[in-house]
Amino acid sequence: MTGIGAVSPIGNSFSESWVNAKSGLSGIQPTTRFDVSGSKWKVAGELKKFDPKRFLSPREINRLDPFVHYAVSAGLMAVEDAHIPHSVSLASAGVIIGSSRGGISTLERELQKKCSLNQASSPSRTSAYLMPATTISMASSYVAQKLGVRGYCLGISNACASGTNAIGEAYRLIKTGYKDLVICGGAEAPLCRICSEGYGVSGALSARSDSSASRPFDKTRDGFVLSEGACIMVLEDYESATKRGARIYGEVIGYGNTADAFHQIKPSAEGEAEAVRAVMDEAGLRAEDIGFINAHATSTLLGDKTETEAIKLFFGRLAFKIPVSSVKSMTGHMLAASGPLEAALTLMSMNECILPPTINLKERDPECDLDYVTEPRRADVEFAISQSFGFGGVNAVLVFRRPDV
16 A cells, blocks of 8 residues: 545545544534424534645546545545656556445535426436546546546445455455555445435434534444545555555455345344455454554444454454454544545554544443544554445455555
8 A cells, every 4th residue: 555545524635534533533523414493303414614726626526426536636636645756657457446335425416406496397418427427436537637547447336345446456456466556445425414304313323412423332323424535546556666665554355355245234243244255354463463443343232242242243352452443433434435444543543553532432332342543542553454344244354565665
């Protein structure tokens, strides 16, 4: 991993997001994207003072959904961070970006506009760019367009695991012989009424109305906080990275991708543990090698309990000795963008030997009984896991090696 770019509720760059994550800053605030006066769910993880004009023209901004704005911004920052020489063409590179909801906020806005115009007995006009602007693959294809990439290009939608899957598939691609770098990650802009109501009525969202609403593993947790953003990485073959003298954040050495085959919404501890088993087998690691787990931990009652159980299923007695943290306590749930941001923060944790805290954990759930990091903690971690799970029982887990190991 040689480049990282991000826009998140805790920063408009990856470096800013990392500084705020390790200090335990909450990015949750009252929702401003739409009117929540009649809603039970009033907070969100919004980007603050984000300006896409640094990366996109006004015409592009108008013709693309915000999730593409975020993907392009993070993608171009990742390539810049990788310090790829201007003389090097990216034509044969690849792009793989995941999104769960794609351009849903633009779709909602167009429908609202159409209904409003119809009620006023005025002719309505649908944008000619509505369909291309909102399709999930537009994040990857537009990043490719901006960078001149003509190689492998793929959009992935695998619920909340989509972004982690994108990194894993990029790893698979390079491992099986792809000769160029791959730009990969996730992007999401779900802050609209239909998403809030949809997740809310399913019982997934917190009804708290303050910055402490996202509280993974806490006894009083009542759901996740919906958020937006993007995190994109540059992944390349180790030999090519070292040959050009690139900074290496860390190595992906395993990828587990499994399905629970269990339930549309409810997670399965056995299925999640199987994804961990798959990634550990591929990496050739033992349970005692893992020094940190960046948990999916969204702050739902069932999800956090099940993930805790899954960790104990695989790691056994060692589970109680491995530090576990949830970045979503600060960012909320960025859906497909959460996994890549958490993966990137895991790499920084390994590089700087400091683990980001799980904030808002005040009263521990007796069924969530692992070593949760609640304050920034010094730790020398050589191997770490980052895991993402999604509706439909989809599981994606990555294992990283510190670059000096």
